[in-house]
Amino acid sequence: MNVFYAPQFLRSFQKLPRDIQDAFRAKEIVFKKDPFHPSLRTHKLGGTDYWSFSITYQLRIIFLFDKNSVVMINLGDHSLYRKKK
Numbered sequence: 143m144n145v146f147y148a149p150q151f152l153r154s155f156q157k158l159p160r161d162i163q164d165a166f167r168a169k170e171i172v173f174k175k176d177p178f179h180p181s182l183r184t185h186k187l188g189g190t191d192y193w194s195f196s197i198t199y200q201l202r203i204i205f206l207f208d209k210n211s212v213v214m215i216n217l218g219d220h221s222l223y224r225k226k227k
Contacts, residue, residue, distance in 0.1 A: 143174055144211035151203075151214045158217075166197050166217070177212070 147155075155163065172179050173195060182195040187204070192215065194202050204215045 146213045148215050150216045
């Protein structure tokens with residue numbers, strides 16, 4: 143699976159503490175093998191084309207599936223959901 147990163151995602155990622163960046167990288171490995179692994183808690187955001195998975199209890203990734211690729215749109219806390227609806 144090809145993974146692409148939107149500019150907003152990259153900006154948000156760079157602002158994270160190193161330990162959270164490392165947690166994302168570990169979850170990204172799992173995601174690339176199985177986007178629906180139970181540890182990710184992947185789910186579709188209602189009424190949109192966006193999907194989400196969890197890095198930590200509070201931190202989530204919003205992404206789009208696009209055929210054989212994924213575009214990571216942004217990451218942050220639960221308030222990201224309100225911005226995408």
